[in-house]
Amino acid sequence: xxxxxxPLCALxxxxxxxxxxxxxxxxxxxxxxxxxxxPATTITVRNTKKNTSxxxxxxRSNKNNTKVASKSKKSTDIKQQAIASARRDVQVxxxxxxxxxxxxxxxxxxAVMILNQQTGEVMYERNADNVVPIASITKLMTAMVVLDAKxxxxxxxxxxxxxxxxxxxxxxxxxxxxxxxxxEMLLLALMSSENRAASALSHYYPGGRSAFIRKMNEKALQxxxxxxxxxxxxxxxxxxxxxxRDLSLMVKAAQRYPxxxxxxxxxxxxxxxxxxxxxxxxxxxxxxxxxxxxxxGVSKTGFINEAGRCIVMxxxxxxxxxxxxxxxxxxxxxRIGDAQxxxxxxxxxxxxxxxxx
Numbered sequence: 431x432x433x434x435x436x437p438l439c440a441l442x443x444x445x446x447x448x449x450x451x452x453x454x455x456x457x458x459x460x461x462x463x464x465x466x467x468x469p470a471t472t473i474t475v476r477n478t479k480k481n482t483s484x485x486x487x488x489x490r491s492n493k494n495n496t497k498v499a500s501k502s503k504k505s506t507d508i509k510q511q512a513i514a515s516a517r518r519d520v521q522v523x524x525x526x527x528x529x530x531x532x533x534x535x536x537x538x539x540x541a542v543m544i545l546n547q548q549t550g551e552v553m554y555e556r557n558a559d560n561v562v563p564i565a566s567i568t569k570l571m572t573a574m575v576v577l578d579a580k581x582x583x584x585x586x587x588x589x590x591x592x593x594x595x596x597x598x599x600x601x602x603x604x605x606x607x608x609x610x611x612x613x614e615m616l617l618l619a620l621m622s623s624e625n626r627a628a629s630a631l632s633h634y635y636p637g638g639r640s641a642f643i644r645k646m647n648e649k650a651l652q653x654x655x656x657x658x659x660x661x662x663x664x665x666x667x668x669x670x671x672x673x674x675r676d677l678s679l680m681v682k683a684a685q686r687y688p689x690x691x692x693x694x695x696x697x698x699x700x701x702x703x704x705x706x707x708x709x710x711x712x713x714x715x716x717x718x719x720x721x722x723x724x725x726x727g728v729s730k731t732g733f734i735n736e737a738g739r740c741i742v743m744x745x746x747x748x749x750x751x752x753x754x755x756x757x758x759x760x761x762x763x764x765r766i767g768d769a770q771x772x773x774x775x776x777x778x779x780x781x782x783x784x785x786x787x
Contacts, residue, residue, distance in 0.1 A: 535775035537768040540738070540758040543674035544772055547682060547744065547751035553776070558674045561657050562757055565732030566623045567677060567742055568665030570684045570694075573620055575645045576612070576631050577687055583613030592639075593629035598666050598734065602626045609704050613689075620693040622712040623731060625664040632663035639663075653679045668736035674755040677742055681753045685728045685744045694729045695719045716741065718769060727751070731765070741765040747776045 535544070535554055541562055544554040552558075588609045595602070604618070604626045615631055618624035635642040646660040650672075658672035658680075672680070684690045697720045700711045715731040718724050728744040738758030745752055754772050759765040 532779050535768075535772045537756065537771055538760045538764050539740075539756040539768050540760075541674045541755075542757070542768075543678045543753070543755040544776075545678050545753040547685075547753050553752075554772075555674070558755075559657070561671050561673055563668040563734065563737035564658075564665060564670050564672050564677065564757070565734045565737040565740055566625075566665040567672075567680075567730050567732040567740055568660065568663065568670045569619050569623065569628050570680055570690065570728070570730050570742070571646050571649060571660060572628050572631060572663040573616055573690050573693070574684060574687065575642060575649055576616060576635070577689055578645075578649070579635065581612060581635075583611060583616070583689075585612050586610070587612055587615060587630050587634045589626050589630055590633070592633055593626040595625055595629075595664075595666055600625060600666065603710060605703075605705055607705055610701065614699075614701065616689070617693045617696065617699055618712055620690065620730065621696050621699060621714050623715050624712070625666060628664045629662075650676075650680075653683050655679055665732055666734060668734060674757055677755045677757075678753045681728055681742050681744050681755065691727055695726050716743075716766070718743075718766060724773075739765045741769060743769060745773070747773050748780050750776070750780070752776065 537556075539556075541557040541560050542555060543552070543558045545551070546553055586609050589604050589606055591606055593604075594606065602625060604624060610618075610627075612631065612634070615624075615627040619628040619631060632639045632642040635645075642663060643660060646663070650658045650660065655672060655676035658676045659669070661667050661669040684694075694714075696714060698711060698713045700709055702708070703710050714720070714729070716726075716729045719726055719729055725746040726743060727746070728742070730742050732740040738760075739762065740757045740759070742755045743753070745754070752772075754769060756765050756768045756772075759768055761767075
């Protein structure tokens with residue numbers, strides 16, 4: 431038996447020794463491949479880690495995609511909840527626009543007066559007797575007082591430190607020392623609502639600023655503006671107040687002055703600064719004066735925080751002279767939008783009325 435086993439053992443040993451280099455070579459090759467692929471396991475986040483096994487790679491990829499999708503869905507849900515919460519917490523206290531109909535132009539302004547200037551008919555009103563700050567609408571009264579005094583419009587006047595706004599700290603391109611004619615100061619005050627120009631007009635008035643303010647209030651009473659009061663010539667103080675009904679009287683009166691018509695409806699004006707030699711360009715604060723579809727006789731805008739954004743106008747619509755007073759409108763462009771809505775309302779409802787009659 432031993433004789434037969436010895437040759438067999440020797441045979442197996444030879445086979446094993448012969449196969450050993452092949453197994454060793456295969457093993458080293460696999461280790462080499464494993465070492466080569468190792469750096470691939472540190473790929474940027476959100477990329478699936480590679481594995482030598484395709485099945486494992488597919489499984490891990492599916493898991494990562496599921497996690498990303500889950501995270502994305504969660505993020506979207508959170509965003510939607512935040513938006514819903516934000517919208518729920520918003521409270522709007524302003525007047526919302528109503529649809530245009532026969533009874534209403536659908537304006538958003540808080541206090542409104544729409545008047546047929548020819549007949550005196552109140553076409554539409556909202557809070558027309560509320561006393562409200564009037565901001566730079568004030569400058570229409572400033573202009574009337576200057577023109578009533580028949581002061582020379584070609585007289586040179588200069589911006590001083592007294593004209594710098596220390597109440598609201600508003601800025602101005604009219605530096606202290608700027609010299610212009612009284613007419614130019616009046617133009618800039620009306621067209622571009624230049625506060626320093628309006629201030630200069632008052633302190634170059636005979637008797638000074640106090641006499642000028644007294645004349646403003648006297649003029650208001652002469653016009654029947656019994657619920658109005660003026661404390662300065664610029665409108666920067668919220669103590670300058672009136673009702674929309676009073677302001678309609680002021681607009682009608684202002685429309686009778688050719689200079690106010692010309693200055694409030696001018697679209698732009700340029701002059702050379704006596705301080706720098708540079709050309710200074712100013713534009714109208716009401717873009718509607720450049721619209722050929724509008725026939726505007728008087729225009730004045732206003733804004734301070736206490737008054738909101740305001741506009742008063744005298745315009746001819748459907749061959750009808752109309753005075754509109756729009757106080758405390760919601761948003762930077764809403765007062766212009768309200769003016770457009772009033773015009774469209776008059777064109778639609780009045781034409782319907784005429785056709786029906």
